[in-house]
Amino acid sequence: MYKTHPQFKPPDDETTTIWRYVAISKFTSMLATSSLWFARADQFKDAFEGSSPRKNVEARQPPSYLSTKDASTFRNLMENTAWVKQHWVRYIAINCWHMNVTESTAMWDLYLPQTKDGIAVQSTFKNFKDSLRTEESVYIGTVKYIDYEHQVIECESILTPFLHKRKAFEHEKELRAIIVRPPPPGPKGLDFGVETIERGIPVSVDLKLLISKVYIPPHATTDLEANIKSVIRKYGFNFEIESSGLDEEPKF
Numbered sequence: 001m002y003k004t005h006p007q008f009k010p011p012d013d014e015t016t017t018i019w020r021y022v023a024i025s026k027f028t029s030m031l032a033t034s035s036l037w038f039a040r041a042d043q044f045k046d047a048f049e050g051s052s053p054r055k056n057v058e059a060r061q062p063p064s065y066l067s068t069k070d071a072s073t074f075r076n077l078m079e080n081t082a083w084v085k086q087h088w089v090r091y092i093a094i095n096c097w098h099m100n101v102t103e104s105t106a107m108w109d110l111y112l113p114q115t116k117d118g119i120a121v122q123s124t125f126k127n128f129k130d131s132l133r134t135e136e137s138v139y140i141g142t143v144k145y146i147d148y149e150h151q152v153i154e155c156e157s158i159l160t161p162f163l164h165k166r167k168a169f170e171h172e173k174e175l176r177a178i179i180v181r182p183p184p185p186g187p188k189g190l191d192f193g194v195e196t197i198e199r200g201i202p203v204s205v206d207l208k209l210l211i212s213k214v215y216i217p218p219h220a221t222t223d224l225e226a227n228i229k230s231v232i233r234k235y236g237f238n239f240e241i242e243s244s245g246l247d248e249e250p251k252f
Helices: 022-033 053-059 068-091 104-112 125-131 169-171 222-234
Strands: 018-022 035-040 092-099 118-124 139-142 144-146 164-166 174-180 202-203 214-215 240-243
Touching: 018 022, 018 104, 022 118, 022 139, 022 222, 035 125, 035 174, 068 092, 092 202, 104 118, 125 139, 125 174, 144 169, 164 169, 214 222, 222 240
Parallel strands: 144 164, 214 240
Antiparallel strands: 018 092, 018 118, 035 092, 035 202, 092 174, 118 214, 139 174
16 A cells, blocks of 8 residues: 655655556556566666765765774674665565656657567556555655765665666656565564565556556557557456557648
């Protein structure tokens, strides 16, 4: 179920339009299982997932007024913090959406296979959070894009690094849904030798509530359009289907 969290900033407007661009195979799996896939954070291509900006790391140096003994204790504590953060990516699962009023050429190019064999699902933030059918807590918030060399993550915690990305990804305008499955307690704190998430988590959703429209990709063939409609009918859905607005002819 959706739960608010003080570190997660939802969109200002609940009716904010969101998009998910996926290959036909992933869309078919979504329909067959009535679920969304929350991928484990270390499964993403971006190696910076869960990491800290340079200035946050530099701030972990012991203050100059500490004694030699206390400074050593402080360093050990900060080294442990870094170790925990490095392993925490295995205990976070994420589902990503793109916030935009209209469809995006960049998103079509980034998230569809070379064959362009895919679709775009359109929804709203409200419908997304209301469609969740899981007892687990799901936190949803917008991603903040910062310069990892010169800016900091304010009030950094275990979760805040997963709500920040480098400015190079700013075009994604990402809305993130996150599930946390922490490691169990061990003899000396949390046991990071235990896996609580394998590759990800399938989360049950009410697709009729979630999906407002299904968009066919630009320059789609007649066969692809027919295949998309056939897959939707096969699983008993009747979503509104739109052709990409990017196929419109220019007017002079």
